[in-house]
Amino acid sequence: MSEIEIFEEIKQVLASSPRNQYTMELHLQMIKFADELKNITAKEFCQGVGLQPSLGTEFSKMRNLTNRLKSAGLDVSKI
Template identity: 70%
Template sequence: MNESVIYEQIRKALADAPRNQYTAEMHLQMIKYADQLRSVTSKEFCEGVGLKPSFGTEFSKMRNLVERLKRAGLDTELL
């Protein structure tokens, strides 16, 4: 799946998320696509999804966290 398709999927998931679940959904989407977006900078991610640049820190955190979650048994393909 190419980056533009991933960004569109993330935008849709965020648009469909209940208002009080927006941040949780954003984190989940970041984890879900972390492997496919490994070479993307946090700035590029935010621009691609249409998020404020300040969310770049969250993207970096989730990308770092995903390796630990996978070692604990998380299958990101099931998200």
């Protein structure tokens, strides 16, 4: 899946998520696609998904957290 396809999928998921679950869904999507997006910057992620640049910090945190979660047995394909 290309970066553009990933960005579009994330946009669609976020658009359909309930308002009170938006941030949780954003974090899950960041974790789900962390490996595929490992070569982009947080700024590029935010631009691609149409988010405020301040959310780039969250992208960086979730990408770092993903390695720990996968070491503990997380299967990101189930997200």
